[in-house]
Amino acid sequence: MLAKISRTDAARAAAARTQIKFGAPGAMLLLLAAFAYFYFRSVAAREAVERLAREKGEEARTDALTNLRNRRALTSDLASEIAEPSGGRELLLVMFDLDGFKQYNDTFGHPAGDSLLWRLGGRLAAAAAQHSGSAYRTGGDEFCVLARCGPDKAEQLLDDTIAALQDSGEGWHIGCSHGAAWIPSEAATESQALKLADERMYANKASRSSTRRQVTDALLQVITEQNASLDERVERVSGLAGTLALELCQPDHEAQRVRLAARLHDIGKTAIPAAILDKPGPLNEREWEFMRRHPAIGARIVSAAPALANTAELIRSSHERIDGQGYPDGLADQDIPLGARIIFVCDAFEAMTSDRLYRRRIGIDAALEELKRHAGTQFDVTVVEAFCKQITLNHSSNGEPHLNSVTA
Numbered sequence: 001m002l003a004k005i006s007r008t009d010a011a012r013a014a015a016a017r018t019q020i021k022f023g024a025p026g027a028m029l030l031l032l033a034a035f036a037y038f039y040f041r042s043v044a045a046r047e048a049v050e051r052l053a054r055e056k057g058e059e060a061r062t063d064a065l066t067n068l069r070n071r072r073a074l075t076s077d078l079a080s081e082i083a084e085p086s087g088g089r090e091l092l093l094v095m096f097d098l099d100g101f102k103q104y105n106d107t108f109g110h111p112a113g114d115s116l117l118w119r120l121g122g123r124l125a126a127a128a129a130q131h132s133g134s135a136y137r138t139g140g141d142e143f144c145v146l147a148r149c150g151p152d153k154a155e156q157l158l159d160d161t162i163a164a165l166q167d168s169g170e171g172w173h174i175g176c177s178h179g180a181a182w183i184p185s186e187a188a189t190e191s192q193a194l195k196l197a198d199e200r201m202y203a204n205k206a207s208r209s210s211t212r213r214q215v216t217d218a219l220l221q222v223i224t225e226q227n228a229s230l231d232e233r234v235e236r237v238s239g240l241a242g243t244l245a246l247e248l249c250q251p252d253h254e255a256q257r258v259r260l261a262a263r264l265h266d267i268g269k270t271a272i273p274a275a276i277l278d279k280p281g282p283l284n285e286r287e288w289e290f291m292r293r294h295p296a297i298g299a300r301i302v303s304a305a306p307a308l309a310n311t312a313e314l315i316r317s318s319h320e321r322i323d324g325q326g327y328p329d330g331l332a333d334q335d336i337p338l339g340a341r342i343i344f345v346c347d348a349f350e351a352m353t354s355d356r357l358y359r360r361r362i363g364i365d366a367a368l369e370e371l372k373r374h375a376g377t378q379f380d381v382t383v384v385e386a387f388c389k390q391i392t393l394n395h396s397s398n399g400e401p402h403l404n405s406v407t408a
Contacts, residue, residue, distance in 0.1 A: 063137040065114055066121030071138040077146060078190035082183060089148045091183040092133075094158065095197040096124075096165055097205060098141040099175045103253060103310050107172070116167065116174065117141070123164035131157045143176075154180075173309035177205035233350055238262040240346035245339065247386050258339040261314035265343055268298030268315075292327040295319050314339040318347070323377045341380040345371060345387055348379070 061073035069077070081091050098120075105113035117137075124143055125135040133147025145161050158178070165176040179200030187193035242259030250258065269277060272294055276287045283291060299316035302308040317331060317340035324332030326344075352367040362370075368388050375384040 063121075066118055066137045068121050068125060068135050068137040068143075070136065074136045074138060074144055074146065075190055075194075077134065078183075078193060081146070081148075082188075082190060089150060090185060092145075092147050092149055092154055092157065092180060093183060093187075093193045093197050094145045094161060094178055094180045095138070095194075095201045096143040096145075096161070096176045096178045097201055098143075098165065099177055099205070100173055100310060101141040103257065104172055104174060106251070106254065107310075120165050120167065120174070124161060127160040127164040128157075130160060133157065168309065172313075173303075177201055179204055233354060234263050234266055236354075237265070237343065237347050237350050240350065241339075241343050244342050244346060244383070244387055248338070248342070248383070250338070254339070257310060258314065258342055260308070261311035261318070261339060262343045262346065264302055264308070264311060265298065265315050265318040265347065266294065267301050268294030268296065270301075271297045292319075296328045313337055314343060316340075318343045320344070321378050322380055325378075336380075338380075338383075341383050345379050345383050349387070 061069055061076070063070045078093070101113065101116070104116065121135070121137055121143070124145065128135040128145045128147060131147050131149060131153065133145050133149075136144040136146070138144050143165065145157070147157060149157055158180070162176060162178060165174070167174045179197045179202070181187050181193045181196040181200070183193050187196050238259050241262035242255050245255035245258040246252075272290055276283065276290055279287070295316050295318055299312040302315060303312045314337055316328065317336050320326035320329065320331040320336045320340060321344075322333055322336070322341075324330050326336075349367050349371060352362050352370060353364060354361050371379060371384045372388065375381045
């Protein structure tokens, strides 16, 4: 206010000086020009403030990463849609939760995860727009679609939006679980609709998890039908690998992935002739050519099942050696995924401490010495050290080794 008064006084003083020089008419024109200048500046400033306020309001309703509308916008839009006359058409609310995104994010890093979310968000927006709907990102890996449509159009909308939220690459697959609610026939308020759709989404996710287990059990049954003892061995390797992954400070979800990959790491052997698998003696070079294919075959088998695709990389690399002399890709050192290095050590230990057709098993101490002797060439040094130092090996009542974690 003081600044405004001082500017006005300055304008009057200037006009007074000008009046002496140019007379009253010139002074009046200058005074009007000064007031016009300050007036238009104040108008421009007010418009700038209002524009910033509008932009702030839009930002508060927009997800910064995907540019989709956010949960606040969804709640507001739901309330507005419910309050307006429907014209006889139902409002469909669909909620989505990505499957496999956490593993993808942990494997490839947050920038890659953000890029994937941006890409999927764009696809979802395009799919929703085809049905005159709106897309939202309501959480980290949670999305939503809101659209007015009839039951005859809902199935196609769901197919298109579910397809939009799928992506895959070598060793990974992203899908989604979903839940839907009709408004007003199933829910009268926005909170009821959100709760119902959320409950159905997590029921769908639980069902997908059950499907993963069923697929795994089916593949393991194939192993059992071919060789019952092979099934027993992979179960032991799985237990050893899961425990060792935790000892190496891997997060629970990664230890679970290692455990599952260890159970399935020999699934490719189902494509190897029984005459080779059951041969009571060393394999010749031609037979080894067949045998070296089984990790790659196993990776292809699990990649065909989206629920198991994230284990493919570990299965393919489960017979690679630190010195690069393994198979099928000849990877070396850190190029071999840690989970695969873990499985390789555990599988070797189990093989040495179990009877085979062509040789008798050796003792636990002797097996540990073999691991140490080949650490740095065949096996990862850190993994072998963790196996030998951080795990206490005991014998169960039937003479089979099992692991107990050592607490500090």
